[in-house]
Amino acid sequence: MFNYLYYRIFSTYKYKWKDNIPGVYAVCILSILQFFNILSVLYTVETFSMLDLNMKKIYYGLFVGIIIALNYYRYNFLTLFCKLEKKWKNEPKNIRIVRGYFVITYILLSVFIILYLANYTSSNN
Numbered sequence: 001m002f003n004y005l006y007y008r009i010f011s012t013y014k015y016k017w018k019d020n021i022p023g024v025y026a027v028c029i030l031s032i033l034q035f036f037n038i039l040s041v042l043y044t045v046e047t048f049s050m051l052d053l054n055m056k057k058i059y060y061g062l063f064v065g066i067i068i069a070l071n072y073y074r075y076n077f078l079t080l081f082c083k084l085e086k087k088w089k090n091e092p093k094n095i096r097i098v099r100g101y102f103v104i105t106y107i108l109l110s111v112f113i114i115l116y117l118a119n120y121t122s123s124n125n
Contacts, residue, residue, distance in 0.1 A: 006030050006075055007084040008103050027075055031067040033107060036114040038063075043117040047124070 006026050013022030039060075046053045075081070091099075 002030060002034070003079060003084055004088065004099065005033070005103055005106065006071075006079075007081070007088055008100070010081050011085070023075065023081065027068060027071045031064060031071045033110045034071075035060075035064050035067055036110045040110075040113050040117055043114075043121050047117070047121055 009029050010022045010026035013019040013025045019025065042053060042055070045051060
């Protein structure tokens with residue numbers, strides 16, 4: 001799933017918006033979305049259990065940095081864009097559209113869920 005998401009973000013920046021550094025954007029956006037997903041799980045665990053994770057903002061930045069570094073390594077040394085493009089470049093248009101809706105839904109849900117949970121936990125503290 002993350003490979004496809006990376007591919008779609010990268011190809012959007014490269015071909016549609018003609019950007020010079022699409023890999024940087026794709027890695028950063030993917031990493032932030034992954035961070036939001038992990039943080040959503042942590043917020044949920046903290047909210048519905050007696051655990052107090054007491055995470056400080058500096059740890060968030062460090063954690064995002066680690067995720068970015070791991071994704072950078074993955075997509076620049078292990079899973080190159082050209083391999084992903086070869087796999088999905090010729091996918092049928094109707095499948096591409098449906099998968100595009102899933103990508104957009106995933107991005108929106110990741111953002112809205114973390115915003116909701118952050119608001120919920122801050123209002124209950």
